[in-house]
Amino acid sequence: MIKRSFFSLAAPKLTYPILTTPSTKPVDIPLPERAQLILDHPLNGPLGIGVGDMVKTGQRCGDREDNYFISPVTGTVAAISATVGYMGKNLTAVSFKVDGKDRPDEEFRNSESSSELERVTRFLGYLPGQPDFSFLTGIRDNLKTVFVSGMDKDLLVSTNSLIAKTEFAELKKGMAIVRKIFEKKRIIYLLPEGVRPEGEIEGVEIKQMPAVYPQFFPKIVMKKILAIEVPTGIRCDEMGAGFLSAEAVSNLGKAFSSGSIPLDKVITVIKKDGSTAFARVRLGTPARHIMDVLGIKIAKGDRLISGGPLAGITLSSVDAPVCGDTDALMIQDAAAAPPISAAHCVNCGECVRVCPAHVPVNMLIRLLENKLYDEAARSFDMLSCIECGLCGYVCPAAIPIFHYVMLGKFEYERARSLEVQNA
Amino acid sequence: MLNEQLLAGAHAPFWHNGDRITARNYNIIIAALPAAIAGILFFGIPALRVLALAVSSAMVWELLINRLMKKPPTIADGDAALIGLLLGMLLPATMPWYAVIAGTFVAIVVGKMIYGGLGCNPLNPVLVAFAILTLSWKVMLDYDAALVSYEVAFTPLYPLVALKHFGPAVVGKYDIWGLLMGNQLGGIGAVFGLGLVIGGCYLIVRGFIRWEISLSFLAGIFLTALIFNLAGPEKYASPVFHLVTGFSLIGAFFFATENSSSPVNFIPMILYGLGGGAMTVLIRNIGAFPEGVVFAILLMNVINPLVDKIRPRALGRRA
Numbered sequence: 073m074i075k076r077s078f079f080s081l082a083a084p085k086l087t088y089p090i091l092t093t094p095s096t097k098p099v100d101i102p103l104p105e106r107a108q109l110i111l112d113h114p115l116n117g118p119l120g121i122g123v124g125d126m127v128k129t130g131q132r133c134g135d136r137e138d139n140y141f142i143s144p145v146t147g148t149v150a151a152i153s154a155t156v157g158y159m160g161k162n163l164t165a166v167s168f169k170v171d172g173k174d175r176p177d178e179e180f181r182n183s184e185s186s187s188e189l190e191r192v193t194r195f196l197g198y199l200p201g202q203p204d205f206s207f208l209t210g211i212r213d214n215l216k217t218v219f220v221s222g223m224d225k226d227l228l229v230s231t232n233s234l235i236a237k238t239e240f241a242e243l244k245k246g247m248a249i250v251r252k253i254f255e256k257k258r259i260i261y262l263l264p265e266g267v268r269p270e271g272e273i274e275g276v277e278i279k280q281m282p283a284v285y286p287q288f289f290p291k292i293v294m295k296k297i298l299a300i301e302v303p304t305g306i307r308c309d310e311m312g313a314g315f316l317s318a319e320a321v322s323n324l325g326k327a328f329s330s331g332s333i334p335l336d337k338v339i340t341v342i343k344k345d346g347s348t349a350f351a352r353v354r355l356g357t358p359a360r361h362i363m364d365v366l367g368i369k370i371a372k373g374d375r376l377i378s379g380g381p382l383a384g385i386t387l388s389s390v391d392a393p394v395c396g397d398t399d400a401l402m403i404q405d406a407a408a409a410p411p412i413s414a415a416h417c418v419n420c421g422e423c424v425r426v427c428p429a430h431v432p433v434n435m436l437i438r439l440l441e442n443k444l445y446d447e448a449a450r451s452f453d454m455l456s457c458i459e460c461g462l463c464g465y466v467c468p469a470a471i472p473i474f475h476y477v478m479l480g481k482f483e484y485e486r487a488r489s490l491e492v493q494n495a
Numbered sequence: 496m497l498n499e500q501l502l503a504g505a506h507a508p509f510w511h512n513g514d515r516i517t518a519r520n521y522n523i524i525i526a527a528l529p530a531a532i533a534g535i536l537f538f539g540i541p542a543l544r545v546l547a548l549a550v551s552s553a554m555v556w557e558l559l560i561n562r563l564m565k566k567p568p569t570i571a572d573g574d575a576a577l578i579g580l581l582l583g584m585l586l587p588a589t590m591p592w593y594a595v596i597a598g599t600f601v602a603i604v605v606g607k608m609i610y611g612g613l614g615c616n617p618l619n620p621v622l623v624a625f626a627i628l629t630l631s632w633k634v635m636l637d638y639d640a641a642l643v644s645y646e647v648a649f650t651p652l653y654p655l656v657a658l659k660h661f662g663p664a665v666v667g668k669y670d671i672w673g674l675l676m677g678n679q680l681g682g683i684g685a686v687f688g689l690g691l692v693i694g695g696c697y698l699i700v701r702g703f704i705r706w707e708i709s710l711s712f713l714a715g716i717f718l719t720a721l722i723f724n725l726a727g728p729e730k731y732a733s734p735v736f737h738l739v740t741g742f743s744l745i746g747a748f749f750f751a752t753e754n755s756s757s758p759v760n761f762i763p764m765i766l767y768g769l770g771g772g773a774m775t776v777l778i779r780n781i782g783a784f785p786e787g788v789v790f791a792i793l794l795m796n797v798i799n800p801l802v803d804k805i806r807p808r809a810l811g812r813r814a
Contacts (some may be wrong), residue, residue, distance in 0.1 A: 080702035410511035421759025453809035461508035475506035
């Protein structure tokens with residue numbers, strides 16, 4: 073945990089880790105007995121596959137064009153159920169009983185005659201690294217810039233830095249595919265200052281950002297590099313910029329050169345003492361399995377966090393699976409949990425000075441504590457928050473500010489959707 | 496089996512930088528100590544008596560209010576002790592016990608607790624108490640009368656009263672370095688200017704107070720006094736004299752910077768400080784009171800919510 077320095081006249085700066093040793097190789101985690109996929113949509117209607125069906129590794133499941141998933145393992149579908157994710161999002165969970173040996177599905181390999189765009193939209197929407205290709209189909213003409221980020225959003229997480237460092241050849245192939253799909257768009261490869269790629273990548277600009285948290289958050293990147301401020305309530309792609317992680321692009325390269333869909337995710341495991349290790353795991357592998365292989369003990373009352381220390385999300389079960397966007401799993405000892413208090417804001421202004429989005433946090437928290445979510449959004453810039461968590465990190469009153477803001481956003485959206493329903 | 500791996504749920508961030516209000520308050524107390532200890536050395540045991548009574552009675556008042564409101568005790572956060580200490584530092588060493596206790600009552604109960612406690616007070620609690628004491632027991636807070644029994648090696652006149660009554664010709668005899676070193680009559684902890692500056696610099700370097708407020712407050716005093724001085728040097732004292740006398744330094748580092756009643760954005764902090772400094776000199780030079788810091792800062796506390804509306808546009812906010 074990075075503590076406040078003794079001399080703290082200026083606002084704190086948290087720097088991203090920069091990988092210097094190229095020897096860090098991810099540990100290969102063997103296949104688990106059970107795997108689970110979390111699909112990003114509610115369970116309404118048939119999935120095109122049912123409990124007891126056999127699936128092969130890399131098999132495209134689902135009968136509709138836009139609604140499909142790729143089976144990460146060979147085995148049988150054990151269960152399909154509805155589940156709820158962060159911010160009350162309704163999701164679908166598909167569990168698999170895994171056979172010991174992978175039997176690859178050949179549909180993707182056999183689709184070589186189709187165009188890159190068709191193959192990507194039909195098969196590669198769930199690559200490890202969670203590429204958001206939604207902007208490919210919908211508002212593709214509006215898109216002007218594609219960012220490929222060789223840096224992770226949160227601190228201590230180095231998954232994408234590792235890929236940027238060790239998988240340059242695949243990354244280059246992936247960039248070529250990205251260029252083919254997004255013909256004539258500007259493609260920018262984002263790296264932290266002081267890091268250069270191994271070689272030139274044709275048709276790709278390289279831009280460097282200071283390695284200071286939270287510079288690699290999309291809205292900050294857009295403001296700094298494109299000088300575009302994304303208005304509140306608007307997504308980055310609606311303003312003409314799409315974001316892909318280095319891992320997703322590297323996997324795109326692998327998919328086209330090998331003819332099979334990559335299903336292994338690289339994750340950073342952040343241990344209780346703050347040290348990190350890398351693991352290469354099959355999508356859907358439960359966290360418990362990874363910890364068992366790595367010999368990490370999880371005790372009662374510990375926290376298992378998907379993501380990093382400042383903006384991660386706690387998982388409720390050790391059986392939670394690795395998803396396409398799980399860049400890190402962090403285990404925090406119960407004793408290391410930061411303080412939380414119900415104290416009042418003392419108006420010291422630390423949060424205001426540290427906020428990258430210039431939100432008047434000291435005023436906002438007073439409204440949120442009193443459940444005035446509508447006014448918080450209207451007059452106190454609640455929706456400008458980019459969700460970096462720095463406010464809670466610096467608060468001397470130990471107010472869970474970030475939690476309050478997310479609750480505020482959730483309640484605000486809920487009230488608005490109710491209004492729309494009842495209108 | 497299931498229970499053995501029961502995980503704790505929480506919201507991000509899972510790190511904290513370790514900064515706590517309690518540590519801040521204790522650090523402010525430490526920063527105030529050089530001036531307070533110098534005050535005890537100058538004014539002797541009576542000064543220690545006033546400071547000890549102020550600190551302890553402030554803590555007792557807060558504990559009583561906690562009990563009365565059926566809330567958990569909050570005196571461990573150091574804020575009551577800090578308020579008591581700072582109030583004591585403004586008082587003369589001869590302040591009667593009942594006036595000290597009445598002062599801490601006003602500071603803790605009327606200045607802070609009735610608004611909801613730490614962080615909820617719109618005005619600086621110490622200054623509220625001092626203003627009420629000034630209006631209630633004027634003679635006790637007349638430093639010349641109160642400290643008349645002290646034998647001192649320097650001009651035995653409270654500098655700002657001397658200025659008010661005899662003009663800059665008399666106060667011109669005061670040695671500025673001597674004033675800074677505590678060769679003046681005044682509140683126990685307010686006379687040793689150098690100690691206050693050292694304490695203030697410590698707080699600024701540690702990031703516990705906002706330098707913008709302190710510096711702009713002093714700049715406000717200096718600039719306004721300079722304008723007066725240039726317009727009428729025979730009527731108005733030099734700006735440096737204003738900086739080192741009265742409550743200028745203790746106000747700049749310990750009162751204007753009180754978190755709850757001061758702004759947090761850059762431009763508002765500068766306006767707040769400059770305004771407080773300018774008001775101080777206006778009250779001293781053309782107002783009814785010899786000392787203006789207390790009322791100037793209270794006035795700026797009142798306009799704090801208004802000036803703090805001047806803030807940078809949030810990311811993505813539509814105009």
